[in-house]
Amino acid sequence: MTSTKTKQHKRIAIIGAGPGGLTLALILQRHGISSVIYEREQHDKSHERGGSLDIHEDSGQLAIKEAGLFEAFQRLARYEGEDFRLFDKTGKIYMDEIVEQDSMGERPEIDRGELCDLLLSKLDPAQIKYDYTLDHAVTLENGLTELHFKNGFVETADLVIGADGAFSRVRPLLSDVDVEYAGLTMFELNVLDAARRYPDLSAFNRRGKVFALDDHKGILAQLNGDGRIKVYVSLKVDRDWLETSGISCDDPKAAKSSMLELLTDWGEQLHKYIHYADDTVLPRRIYMLPVGFRWKRNPSVTLIGDAAHVMSPFAGEGVNLAMQDAMELALAIVRNDDVSVAIQEYEDKMYVYSSEKARVSYDNLVLCFSQEAAPKLAELMSSYHE
Numbered sequence: 001m002t003s004t005k006t007k008q009h010k011r012i013a014i015i016g017a018g019p020g021g022l023t024l025a026l027i028l029q030r031h032g033i034s035s036v037i038y039e040r041e042q043h044d045k046s047h048e049r050g051g052s053l054d055i056h057e058d059s060g061q062l063a064i065k066e067a068g069l070f071e072a073f074q075r076l077a078r079y080e081g082e083d084f085r086l087f088d089k090t091g092k093i094y095m096d097e098i099v100e101q102d103s104m105g106e107r108p109e110i111d112r113g114e115l116c117d118l119l120l121s122k123l124d125p126a127q128i129k130y131d132y133t134l135d136h137a138v139t140l141e142n143g144l145t146e147l148h149f150k151n152g153f154v155e156t157a158d159l160v161i162g163a164d165g166a167f168s169r170v171r172p173l174l175s176d177v178d179v180e181y182a183g184l185t186m187f188e189l190n191v192l193d194a195a196r197r198y199p200d201l202s203a204f205n206r207r208g209k210v211f212a213l214d215d216h217k218g219i220l221a222q223l224n225g226d227g228r229i230k231v232y233v234s235l236k237v238d239r240d241w242l243e244t245s246g247i248s249c250d251d252p253k254a255a256k257s258s259m260l261e262l263l264t265d266w267g268e269q270l271h272k273y274i275h276y277a278d279d280t281v282l283p284r285r286i287y288m289l290p291v292g293f294r295w296k297r298n299p300s301v302t303l304i305g306d307a308a309h310v311m312s313p314f315a316g317e318g319v320n321l322a323m324q325d326a327m328e329l330a331l332a333i334v335r336n337d338d339v340s341v342a343i344q345e346y347e348d349k350m351y352v353y354s355s356e357k358a359r360v361s362y363d364n365l366v367l368c369f370s371q372e373a374a375p376k377l378a379e380l381m382s383s384y385h386e
């Protein structure tokens with residue numbers, strides 16, 4: 001049974017204030033439809049909100065335009081962040097792309113935290129509740145959904161949108177399928193204030209991204225807006241490798257020594273990404289939903305972003321798809337009085353474009369951690385430019 005309230009009076013609950021949830025709430029707000037976002041983090045935990053993300057012209061940027069923030073975005077975006085260099089372990093270079101001065105490329109960079117702040121700057125603060133971690137959700141007989149939060153509060157909503165990332169607590173309402181390990185484990189490192197403290201590495205890294213790939217391993221580095229170079233030392237290993245390897249991130253110095261041993265025959269310049277990193281090491285396993293994942297349709301619950309189709313970061317699509325989903329769903333809600341029709345329109349469209357990107361992302365992951373990965377990736381990327 002679904003509620004007969006008009007959409008302006010329906011209680012719309014969005015779980016998660018990442019780029020997806022915020023974009024959705026903001027576009028709805030611009031059309032006079034209010035919603036409430038429930039976010040697990042505290043409001044003030046804004047300093048560690050992720051690295052640099054490239055925002056694509058045909059998806060993320062369209063959503064930003066729909067949210068009315070494109071000019072403000074252009075002022076913050078780092079167009080020069082599209083610089084890209086590709087090496088093998090010896091330091092042999094396969095690609096060296098430099099964005100021309102003042103050029104406005106298609107995929108400028110912005111830090112995840114800055115992007116969230118931009119979206120928050122226009123969102124009515126009454127529409128977001130912090131420190132609300134969804135524990136579980138229950139569909140009631142009257143068609144409403146009951147939301148149980150870890151802080152003890154219970155709320156009900158006519159429409160629930162899971163924008164709560166890879167480990168979504170809304171997804172179990174729709175499917176038994178869970179994320180699976182994508183075969184890749186990373187150590188996240190940060191070289192802080194790189195230009196001032198380590199000009200040699202800063203000159204090598206330039207203004208954007210560096211990939212060094214070889215022997216089923218990788219060093220992936222990217223300059224962020226706050227001057228740090230974020231580095232991911234990436235290994236194709238079994239899921240339990242972190243435990244069995246004996247490497248503990250609680251002892252960052254020892255962990256960094258172990259990384260250097262694992263990459264002992266890699267070039268001196270590449271080692272600097274580890275030598276110069278500060279003493280915080282974060283382990284990250286990469287998870288994905290099956291390519292082409294779909295769920296059983298529910299007239300009052302749906303998913304957007306990583307909750308709907310988390311994939312490895314090797315197509316650079318995570319944030320772009322999340323924002324595109326948000327735009328498509330918001331506009332479908334605006335167009336239709338019946339939210340179940342809006343959900344159907346959105347899901348039918350989203351399944352098509354997201355499964356294509358999930359396939360590319362998975363294929364890129366396999367390629368980047370195969371033998372001779374650097375020349376293979378260079379060949380693939382040059383085919384895009386032909």
Ligand SMILES: Cc1cc2nc3c(=O)[nH]c(=O)nc-3n(C[C@H](O)[C@H](O)[C@H](O)COP(=O)(O)OP(=O)(O)OC[C@H]3O[C@@H](n4cnc5c(N)ncnc54)[C@H](O)[C@@H]3O)c2cc1C
Binds near residue numbers: 021
């Ligand atoms: C802290 C963080 C850092 C990241 N850093 C990078 C990066 O450097 N590079 C990159 O490519 N991608 C990064 N990502 C992933 C990237 O942001 C996503 O792929 C993309 O933005 C998809 O957006 P989303 O809104 O669907 O999900 P997310 O960005 O994952 O946002 C989900 C939101 O939901 C909240 N949430 C989760 N569970 C619950 C719950 N149970 N109850 C309430 N709220 C909940 C989270 O706190 C978060 O705010 C990061 C994600 C996070 C959460």
